[in-house]
Amino acid sequence: MEAVILLQWTFDTFLGLGLLWLAWRALACPDLFRAIVLFVAFGLLLAMAWVSLDAPDVALAEAAIGAGLTGALLLAALARLRSSETNVEVAGQPEKKGLKVRNPQWLPVVVLLPVAAGLGYVVLSLPPDAVGLSAQVAANLETGGVSNPVTAVLLNFRGYDTLLEMVVLLLALLGVWSLGGAALRREDAPGLVLDTLSRLLAPVLILVAGYLLWVGAHAPGGAFQAGSVLGAAGVLLLLAGWRLHAGLAALPLRLALVAGSGIFLAMAVFTLLMEGQLLKYPPAQAGILILVLETAATVSIGVTLAALFLGGRPPNKQDHR
Amino acid sequence: MILSDYLSAALLIAGAVFFLAGTLGLLRFPDVYTRLHALTKADNVGLGLMVVGLAVQAESWAAAGKLLLIWLLILLAGASVAHLVAGGALQRGILPWKR
Structure with missing residues (x-):
């Protein structure tokens, strides 16, 4: 039995690391098409994570909406973006010439670090064995x-x-x-x-x-x-x-x-x-x-x-x- | 473990081998057409073996039928999508790889 638990644990670890890596790649990727493909892969892995958490309802919704339809919507948006770019060749031009728009890379980090710290604090301060509401739901399921x-x-x-x-x-x-x-x-x-x-x-x-x-x-x-x-x-x-x-x-x-x-x-x-x-x-x-x-x-x-x-x-x- | 468990395990492992081969082909083959070949051929058979392996364990005929239906749908979608991707690549003038 322990071997099965170890296998499960290894699988979950790879799943979690894979999710983080895919999320980072999807955000950092300069090629938008590639970013969308990575986002769809991210959605599929996320659906597997929900299955691993015994939440098949959420997994179904994530696979169908998060990975499937959102991916299709993003690709449709990208196609429109590209067709409008070829029609109007203005976007992105003035930045390169005169006005140098500086986009400080550290600014999001400064904003996001306190958010991450706050979220981490909230997660860590949760009671270790919370009852949740599932007992209440089960009690009222009859009605x-x-x-x-x-x-x-x-x-x-x-x-x-x-x-x-x-x-x-x-x-x-x-x-x-x-x-x-x-x-x-x-x-x-x-x-x-x-x-x-x-x-x-x-x-x-x-x-x-x-x-x-x-x-x-x-x-x-x-x-x-x-x-x-x-x-x-x-x-x-x-x-x-x-x-x-x-x-x-x-x-x-x-x-x-x-x-x-x-x-x-x-x-x-x-x-x-x-x-x-x-x-x-x-x-x-x-x-x-x-x-x-x-x-x-x-x-x-x-x-x-x-x-x-x-x-x-x-x-x-x-x-x- | 009873006989059906061994049968399931053998089928699932055989399916996993096909998935591994398909993934290797997807990563290592030289162009889009050969990669599609590796992906669709191997995944169709691999998934078929997995489905049969799981159907052996199914509690009812209805559950086994649902698994089979999933495989048939993926066969249809996989073959069609591979055809569409290859057609799109040909239209864009990507030449098939030659040694």
Whole structure:
């Protein structure tokens, strides 16, 4: 048995060191494309660290959102950055000529050292064997409506956290949309391989999203994991050249985007009026209410992530008038 | 240890050997095309061996089926992505390595 523990310990040590090294490389790398690849590798290793910590829910979310979709978003941003650089050759020029903008390298260190010291102090001053809240969660799981404690915490006991996360996602998309329209559709055909792959995978991904959503009630999974898989299907279709029909880009798209936050907010107001407490569901109906909330959240998260990848407001019918 | 444990261990180790070979090829081969060859060929077989090794230990047929599904999906995605990367490299005019 000791050999197994030693092996586990060695693996965890390499994992931790690898994470630190990848994080440093991703930050220090001057080539942005390489930095993004390192960031994706960092996300995958981080997901393994979560698995090692017995947190498969977080690991799923980290792998799907942190490594997968964030990587795709960063690559899309990089592509836009490069195309705008070739159009406007101003960026970075004045620095080299007259004004010498000095960027002191020690300044971040001065700021970050106290932060690191403070964080270290906080971590070290934690009680060595904290009880945590898992006992409380386990005691109240009966009234939670679902048997997966993570889903019970996210959607019931601390539902307002998830509500705010949904709003944050929506605000991020509003920020991107306010910057301009979507990138123009690529003229060249996507090619047979990408076309076939997207046609084969999109239905499978939608099925997987539904499965993750459903299984979240009693096993690792849930709205964010399902939503990011749905978003991945959208990204794949967008890469293959698919674009939302202009008739659907106005109201239907917006409805899908706000469905999660909207239904969540409506539920919050309703429970506040009926039960006198924000997002306190009646125990008998908690399961079905959570499923409704999670379904709406999944659709919104998926559509929002795909829309973020598109990187701008898609053109709709009103624009053509 | 019963027979199925030995079978699992043998399959997992064989899979790990393929992963090691794929990683070595990825690091040591001279250009993008040969690296893709090392990566996809070795990883597909390596992952297949790992999946079979884990499926032997699966508690139910459904769990074994899920593992198999993961392998099939990775076969599809791996082959397609390798094709896309190689196609992109050819389009950019990267010539295949010649001795």
